[in-house]
Amino acid sequence: MDYSEVKILVEKYWNGDTDLEEEARLKQFFEKHSGPLPDDLKETAGLFGYFKEERKRGMNDAGFEAAISNMMRQPPEQRGRVVGFGRKLWKYAAAIIILLTAGYFVIKQPQTTGKDQAALTLDTYTDPDSAFAATKAALALVSANLNKGKNGMQKIALFDEAQQKVSEK
Amino acid sequence: MSIDIFQEKVLPASDKLFRFASRLLENEEDARDIVQEVMLKMWKNSSLIHRYQNVEAWCMQIAKNLCLDKLKAGKVRENSKTEIMKAQAVTESITPYQQLEHQDQQRLVGSIMNALPEKQKMAVQLRDIEGFSYKEIADILEIDMNEVKVNIFRARKTLKENLLKINVYGL
Numbered sequence: 517m518d519y520s521e522v523k524i525l526v527e528k529y530w531n532g533d534t535d536l537e538e539e540a541r542l543k544q545f546f547e548k549h550s551g552p553l554p555d556d557l558k559e560t561a562g563l564f565g566y567f568k569e570e571r572k573r574g575m576n577d578a579g580f581e582a583a584i585s586n587m588m589r590q591p592p593e594q595r596g597r598v599v600g601f602g603r604k605l606w607k608y609a610a611a612i613i614i615l616l617t618a619g620y621f622v623i624k625q626p627q628t629t630g631k632d633q634a635a636l637t638l639d640t641y642t643d644p645d646s647a648f649a650a651t652k653a654a655l656a657l658v659s660a661n662l663n664k665g666k667n668g669m670q671k672i673a674l675f676d677e678a679q680q681k682v683s684e685k
Numbered sequence: 686m687s688i689d690i691f692q693e694k695v696l697p698a699s700d701k702l703f704r705f706a707s708r709l710l711e712n713e714e715d716a717r718d719i720v721q722e723v724m725l726k727m728w729k730n731s732s733l734i735h736r737y738q739n740v741e742a743w744c745m746q747i748a749k750n751l752c753l754d755k756l757k758a759g760k761v762r763e764n765s766k767t768e769i770m771k772a773q774a775v776t777e778s779i780t781p782y783q784q785l786e787h788q789d790q791q792r793l794v795g796s797i798m799n800a801l802p803e804k805q806k807m808a809v810q811l812r813d814i815e816g817f818s819y820k821e822i823a824d825i826l827e828i829d830m831n832e833v834k835v836n837i838f839r840a841r842k843t844l845k846e847n848l849l850k851i852n853v854y855g856l
Contacts (some may be wrong), residue, residue, distance in 0.1 A: 530845055531839035535816060559848040566794040570814050573707075574700040580717060584696065584724055586776040588688070 517545050526560050543568070638677060688731065694740040695727045701741070701815050702748045708810045709752040711799055712762045718776055719755070723748050742817070745825045749807065797847045805840035 525542050528534045534542070546564040553561050699720050706716035723744055727734070738744045755761055798806060807826055811817045819837075823830045 530841055532834055532841055536816065539813075539816075559845060562790065562848060563794065563844060567800075568793060569791055570704065570795075573704055575703045575717065575720065577717060577800050580699070580721065583721060587693075587725060592688070592691075630842050642695055 519557070522557065526557060529560070624643065686700075690734045690740070691728060691731050691797045694734070695724065695731075695744060698741045698744045704814065705745060705807075705810055706748055706752050706851060708799070708806060709749070709763050709803070710755065711816065715755065715762050719751050722751055739821060739824070742824050743809070746827065749825060753803075761784055793851060794848070797844060800841060801840050804828070804832075805836045805843070808836040809840045809844070812837055 522542070523544055525534060525538055528538065529542060542560075543564060546561050549561075549570060702720045702723055703713075704714050706719040707713055709718070710716055726747055727744060734740055798809065801809065804826065808822060811822045811825060812819075817825065819830050819833045822833045828832065
């Protein structure tokens with residue numbers, strides 16, 4: 517890769533526009549390059565050099581490796597299965613509770629008490645003749661009261677007529 | 686087998702996890718604790734590993750959350766004072782005409798990177814050192830890809846400005 521090509525990629529890199537493949541090419545260029553670099557590539561070379569050194573850092577910890585080996589001797593918990601069963605159990609329990617509640621309300625009909633039953637049967641007749649006689653009496657009572665009202669109405673109509681005659685004069 | 690996946694995919698991530706945690710916590714001892722915690726969590730949940738397409742990214746995400754919790758709780762060990770003093774001495778003594786020694790250079794660039802805001806620091810670590818894609822970085826940091834790109838852009842801009850100031854020469 518020549519310098520002109522590198523400079524184009526470096527410009528892209530600083531603008532955050534390079535993809536992983538282009539960054540890999542830049543890394544390779546700076547790693548393999550020996551000798552002096554043009555001034556405008558020195559900052560980038562320095563930074564890529566830093567990244568390369570950082571990548572070499574590792575735990576290198578014998579204590580850590582021993583701790584991991586020890587951990588792996590304990591069997592991993594089968595949490596997946598236990599959690600799944602627990603969740604299913606709650607679902608079944610919820611479904612059963614809903615069904616029982618619905619069933620309870622369906623089965624339980626509204627019960628009328630003795631008092632209500634008596635009220636329902638009040639003023640009813642089993643014999644058709646006595647039922648007819650009672651009906652006739654009730655209707656007569658209604659019509660009598662209606663006629664009482666009619667007399668009152670006639671008096672009001674007379675007063676209204678008088679008032680109209682007065683206002684005409 | 687969960688144990689096989691654990692050995693093939695989780696254990697090899699320990700160095701990346703260590704470097705990432707070191708970057709965030711600026712402390713190797715705390716970083717080792719974080720790696721152990723991640724390994725333990727992954728081991729306990731090894732029956733769930735097969736559900737994840739990218740196990741490595743999942744481990745990094747767990748490490749990120751553990752580190753941020755530790756930082757919030759203020760439970761991070763203090764940086765070694767001698768390291769800070771060495772970095773300061775180098776910054777004060779440098780002139781544009783001096784070529785830095787390799788170790789000093791590393792220390793200086795490292796301190797510039799550590800001084801970046803948290804998200805920018807993590808984005809650069811994951812991209813430029815560990816080679817994750819923008820999609821993977823978005824998953825690890827639990828942000829969208831645009832935010833990843835913005836953080837990378839800003840971080841690189843700051844790095845360039847500071848590198849220009851100290852006149853770092855290529856290795």
